[in-house]
Amino acid sequence: MTTKTKAFETKDALDLYKKIIYTEGKAGRRMDKKQIEEMIDLAIKQLGYSYAPYSHFHVGAALLAKNGTYYTGCNIENAAYTPTNCAERTAFFKAVSEGVKEFQAICVVGGRDGVLTGYAAPCGVCRQVMMEFCDPETFQIILAVSKDKYDVFTLRELFPLGFGPADLA
Ligand SMILES: [Zn+2]
Numbered sequence: 372m373t374t375k376t377k378a379f380e381t382k383d384a385l386d387l388y389k390k391i392i393y394t395e396g397k398a399g400r401r402m403d404k405k406q407i408e409e410m411i412d413l414a415i416k417q418l419g420y421s422y423a424p425y426s427h428f429h430v431g432a433a434l435l436a437k438n439g440t441y442y443t444g445c446n447i448e449n450a451a452y453t454p455t456n457c458a459e460r461t462a463f464f465k466a467v468s469e470g471v472k473e474f475q476a477i478c479v480v481g482g483r484d485g486v487l488t489g490y491a492a493p494c495g496v497c498r499q500v501m502m503e504f505c506d507p508e509t510f511q512i513i514l515a516v517s518k519d520k521y522d523v524f525t526l527r528e529l530f531p532l533g534f535g536p537a538d539l540a
Pocket of ligand 1: 457458459460493494495496497498
């Protein structure tokens with residue numbers, strides 16, 4: 372990675388530059404902006420399938436496997452509460468159940484009644500599932516409100532000191 376001194380005309384340009392440096396430097400491969408937008412679209416579409424009659428908090432996810440395939444998911448609640456499954460795990464389990472276990476990124480969106488007002492960050496259980504299948508240094512988690520407002524994190528940033536398969540090796 373090379374760093375150059377550059378003048379920025381707007382704060383947005385500076386933020387974009389930081390994001391590019393950030394994704395190249397920390398997460399290895401830079402996510403293409405078009406692909407991020409595609410994932411945000413897919414995740415938002417999943418809000419329509421969310422089954423959340425109890426919390427009314429609708430969540431959608433789009434998981435990108437390293438083979439280029441998308442696996443989508445929504446949250447699925449249950450009257451007994453504990454059988455509830457998050458959108459992220461729905462997407463992961465769909466992929467793993469089809470033999471896919473290598474992943475590049477996930478996009479998550481969510482909000483009350485499906486209205487997006489802020490980031491819906493993965494719960495601890497979902498972060499643990501990500502830790503099972505993903506390299507925490509390179510796996511990217513895109514939290515979005517819209518195609519214009521999103522941030523990209525590595526799993527390591529959202530799950531520092533997480534316990535994973537490498538700890539049992
Ligand atoms: Zn979760």
